[in-house]
Amino acid sequence: MMSTRTSEQAAKKLGIMMSSRSSSNGQAAKRLIIRNLKVAPRNEEDNFLSLWKHIDEAVRAIHESRPVSMSLELLYQSVENICAEKKSSMLYSALRQLCEEHIRREVPKLTLEMNDQIEYLKLLNRHWEDHCSHMVMICQIFLPLDRGYVLNNPLILSIWDLGLDLFKNYIIINKTVQTRCISGLLTLIDSERSGELIDRSLVKSLLTMLYKLQLYQPIFETEFIKSSEKLYSHEGESLLQTFEIPEYLKHVEKRLNEENNRLLHYLHPSTRQPLINCVERNLIGEHVNTILQKGFDNLMDDKRLDDLKLLYNLLSRFLNGVEQLKNFYSQYIKKRGRDIVINPEKDNTMIQELLDFKEKLDLISECWNNNEKFTHALKDSFEHFINQRSNKPAELIAKYIDTKLRAGNKEATEEELDKILDKIMVLFRFIHGKDVFEAFYKKDLAKRLLVGKSASVDAEKSMLSKLKQECGGVFTLKLEGMFKDMELSKDVMSAFEQQLQIKTSLSIYVNVLTLTHWPSYTASNIILPPEMSQLQEKFTEFYKKKYSGRNLQWQPSLGHCLVKGHISPGNNKEFQLSLYQTLVLLLYNAKDDLSYEEIFESTKIEENELKRTLQSLACGKVPILTKSSKGVDVHSEDIFKFNKSFTHKLYRIRINQVQLKETQEENQSTNEKVFQDRQYQVDAAIVRIMKMRKSLPHNLLVTEVVGQLKFSIKPADIKKRIESLIERDYLARDEQNPNQYNYLA
Amino acid sequence: MKVTIKGYTGVAVWKWVANDDTCGICRMPFDSCCNDCKYPGDDCPLVWGQCSHCFHMHCIMKWVNGNQKSNQSCPMCRQAWKIKEK
Numbered sequence: 001m002m003s004t005r006t007s008e009q010a011a012k013k014l015g016i017m018m019s020s021r022s023s024s025n026g027q028a029a030k031r032l033i034i035r036n037l038k039v040a041p042r043n044e045e046d047n048f049l050s051l052w053k054h055i056d057e058a059v060r061a062i063h064e065s066r067p068v069s070m071s072l073e074l075l076y077q078s079v080e081n082i083c084a085e086k087k088s089s090m091l092y093s094a095l096r097q098l099c100e101e102h103i104r105r106e107v108p109k110l111t112l113e114m115n116d117q118i119e120y121l122k123l124l125n126r127h128w129e130d131h132c133s134h135m136v137m138i139c140q141i142f143l144p145l146d147r148g149y150v151l152n153n154p155l156i157l158s159i160w161d162l163g164l165d166l167f168k169n170y171i172i173i174n175k176t177v178q179t180r181c182i183s184g185l186l187t188l189i190d191s192e193r194s195g196e197l198i199d200r201s202l203v204k205s206l207l208t209m210l211y212k213l214q215l216y217q218p219i220f221e222t223e224f225i226k227s228s229e230k231l232y233s234h235e236g237e238s239l240l241q242t243f244e245i246p247e248y249l250k251h252v253e254k255r256l257n258e259e260n261n262r263l264l265h266y267l268h269p270s271t272r273q274p275l276i277n278c279v280e281r282n283l284i285g286e287h288v289n290t291i292l293q294k295g296f297d298n299l300m301d302d303k304r305l306d307d308l309k310l311l312y313n314l315l316s317r318f319l320n321g322v323e324q325l326k327n328f329y330s331q332y333i334k335k336r337g338r339d340i341v342i343n344p345e346k347d348n349t350m351i352q353e354l355l356d357f358k359e360k361l362d363l364i365s366e367c368w369n370n371n372e373k374f375t376h377a378l379k380d381s382f383e384h385f386i387n388q389r390s391n392k393p394a395e396l397i398a399k400y401i402d403t404k405l406r407a408g409n410k411e412a413t414e415e416e417l418d419k420i421l422d423k424i425m426v427l428f429r430f431i432h433g434k435d436v437f438e439a440f441y442k443k444d445l446a447k448r449l450l451v452g453k454s455a456s457v458d459a460e461k462s463m464l465s466k467l468k469q470e471c472g473g474v475f476t477l478k479l480e481g482m483f484k485d486m487e488l489s490k491d492v493m494s495a496f497e498q499q500l501q502i503k504t505s506l507s508i509y510v511n512v513l514t515l516t517h518w519p520s521y522t523a524s525n526i527i528l529p530p531e532m533s534q535l536q537e538k539f540t541e542f543y544k545k546k547y548s549g550r551n552l553q554w555q556p557s558l559g560h561c562l563v564k565g566h567i568s569p570g571n572n573k574e575f576q577l578s579l580y581q582t583l584v585l586l587l588y589n590a591k592d593d594l595s596y597e598e599i600f601e602s603t604k605i606e607e608n609e610l611k612r613t614l615q616s617l618a619c620g621k622v623p624i625l626t627k628s629s630k631g632v633d634v635h636s637e638d639i640f641k642f643n644k645s646f647t648h649k650l651y652r653i654r655i656n657q658v659q660l661k662e663t664q665e666e667n668q669s670t671n672e673k674v675f676q677d678r679q680y681q682v683d684a685a686i687v688r689i690m691k692m693r694k695s696l697p698h699n700l701l702v703t704e705v706v707g708q709l710k711f712s713i714k715p716a717d718i719k720k721r722i723e724s725l726i727e728r729d730y731l732a733r734d735e736q737n738p739n740q741y742n743y744l745a
Numbered sequence: 746m747k748v749t750i751k752g753y754t755g756v757a758v759w760k761w762v763a764n765d766d767t768c769g770i771c772r773m774p775f776d777s778c779c780n781d782c783k784y785p786g787d788d789c790p791l792v793w794g795q796c797s798h799c800f801h802m803h804c805i806m807k808w809v810n811g812n813q814k815s816n817q818s819c820p821m822c823r824q825a826w827k828i829k830e831k
């Protein structure tokens with residue numbers, strides 16, 4: 001009864017088991033079990049021996065790869081019978097012994113002298129494959145043993161595992177076999193690394209064998225990583241000396257791809273981490289500084305986007321890699337940027353170069369994987385170098401904008417102009433001395449507005465709103481005031497013309513300025529022809545009546561005129577002239593030649609201005625006068641003669657003031673103005689702080705002042721301002737402590 | 746040569762006609778406006794008192810309205826504050 005139940009259970013298990021392998025076998029197995037029940041127990045010992053005889057013979061045949069004479073069905077039945085007679089343990093030992101003997105006999109075949117490493121690997125692989133296919137057959141025959149005895153005894157190896165265990169302990173653990181196997185594999189992989197094609201399936205099969213025998217990690221991987229380590233540490237050292245960096249980076253990338261490919265095809269996934277780490281560390285990690293030092297600047301100079309991307313990618317695998325890259329990036333920007341701004345001889349091209357440089361850096365930014373640290377590094381480094389040259393970049397940015405906004409600039413459409421202005425605003429953002437910029441911008445804007453040289457009101461307004469957005473309303477308040485004055489002047493002029501009623505042959509237009517909005521101009525008293533001074537007088541009266549409590553101060557240096565010139569019969573021209581140029585030319589209505597002294601006496605134009613004016617009329621592109629002395633300098637003994645043979649292809653001619661000298665002087669006065677303003681701001685800051693704190697020691701006061709100012713200032717200069725304020729009784733030194741100041745209300 | 750002027754574009758700067766450079770109340774120069782305003786000119790006019798002192802209109806209004814005891818007196822000379830009609 002007992003045996004029936006176990007047999008039924010065995011049959012059930014077997015059925016389930018078999019169906020997953022092959023259905024025909026399963027059918028056979030079921031039938032066999034049913035017949036098995038009819039077999040009557042005889043002498044147990046005799047029975048085992050007679051059954052084993054067949055089995056023993058079959059197993060030997062399998063081991064020798066001969067055909068098995070008995071059918072597998074019958075063998076299976078015999079095993080099952082032995083198991084049913086509770087002789088499983090005996091059967092297992094007998095099988096074990098049989099297999100062990102066989103494997104022992106195999107060992108000498110694998111330890112024979114053999115020179116060809118690949119042939120040896122093939123031999124070993126063949127043995128392994130044979131072993132596996134033998135064991136599959138043996139397992140099929142001994143299935144009842146596996147399902148019953150082995151399953152119920154946890155300490156007993158399954159038949160398959162028994163096979164592996166024997167193969168491992170007799171063959172692979174054998175020193176000779178192991179050494180040959182591992183060194184063969186490493187040689188094969190090495191030759192693949194040096195570009196040869198190898199039999200990957202052979203490598204894969206042997207590595208799988210090692211893995212199944214649980215020897216992959218201890219005997220292969222350790223050695224493999226060791227040899228990779230040796231190869232790549234040598235490769236890193238030597239290639240860095242011979243390769244250029246882009247070439248080297250490409251090589252590293254290629255190496256990484258190859259190793260990944262190896263992982264995909266034959267290495268076990270567990271090797272990924274140590275292997276990739278080995279390649280990265282030896283080819284990159286150990287040499288970060290050398291790579292950056294040797295190649296980074298060139299990659300940047302040549303805009304090698306792909307290489308830079310690769311560099312970032314490779315360095316990002318190391319703890320400080322990206323940080324080091326970022327430092328080189330900062331240094332690069334500072335170095336190249338400083339070259340652009342520091343040399344006064346390159347001032348003419350500075351802004352264009354800065355714009356190009358920024359554009360290039362923006363382009364390269366895509367290589368940094370949106371890393372915010374690089375965005376900050378770009379900003380900080382740009383800000384750092386651009387302020388290495390104080391004031392000049394601010395001045396040149398203002399002038400660059402002037403050239404773009406000035407009439408006659410054929411630079412494209414409003415849209416394109418707006419783009420240019422946006423770009424220049426980016427540079428502007430980095431500038432510390434915004435007050436210097438403002439002063440120069442204001443001076444140029446004044447010229448554009450007053451001489452009617454502005455290219456477009458829309459562009460001016462758009463620039464103004466950009467500045468407002470960047471620096472706030474206070475910064476642009478005065479600039480907006482300038483536009484306001486221009487609008488107001490229009491209204492005043494139309495009111496003036498209405499009350500004037502009669503049209504005069506000479507028309508007047510006046511721009512009335514609010515002092516604080518505009519750059520400061522020096523007033524001068526010159527002699528105007530009666531016609532003009534009467535008209536000016538009339539306007540002044542009108543203005544004073546319209547705005548009581550106000551007076552007007554005329555600025556002849558900013559005036560300009562439209563003048564008709566009858567040079568000779570049939571040669572008439574129209575001139576766009578400054579007021580000074582006009583006053584000089586008017587003198588030639590009476591005489592054809594005049595001395596410098598005569599001109600000065602009749603106009604009272606200030607000496608420098610007069611010399612410049614005469615230069616523009618006699619030595620410029622439109623020589624309507626001739627000068628008695630050679631050269632461009634004007635001397636007080638010079639005689640100026642009307643140039644009767646004057647011709648010009650245009651009817652309307654603008655005679656420009658001489659620019660160069662004017663610019664230098666103007667620059668100086670603009671810079672002085674900024675300096676003055678800064679002193680006021682320092683004074684105001686000191687007074688503001690002291691009013692609040694009442695009493696402060698020197699150092700604290702200096703720190704607070706520096707914190708409040710928007711430009712950089714030396715402590716020594718602050719000290720000077722403090723002393724000046726003490727002189728003017730705003731502050732006093734404390735009687736007990738001379739380092740302490742007290743506020744005087 | 747005969748030269749005739751067709752048009753003249755002049756530039757003039759306007760200034761307040763005041764006895765002083767700065768407003769005695771807010772200490773700002775008259776060329777600038779009072780602290781509450783943005784632009785000098787019509788937005789922030791000046792007023793002259795009969796005592797001949799002159800202030801930003803906004804400043805003297807605040808002074809007169811905000812100071813009960815001394816109201817109606819000029820902050821500079823303490824004479825009664827009366828606007829001088831022009």
Ligand SMILES: [Zn+2]
Nearest residue numbers: 768771801804
């Ligand atoms: Zn005031």
Ligand SMILES: [Zn+2]
Nearest residue numbers: 779782789803
């Ligand atoms: Zn006001």
Ligand SMILES: [Zn+2]
Nearest residue numbers: 796798819822
């Ligand atoms: Zn008064």
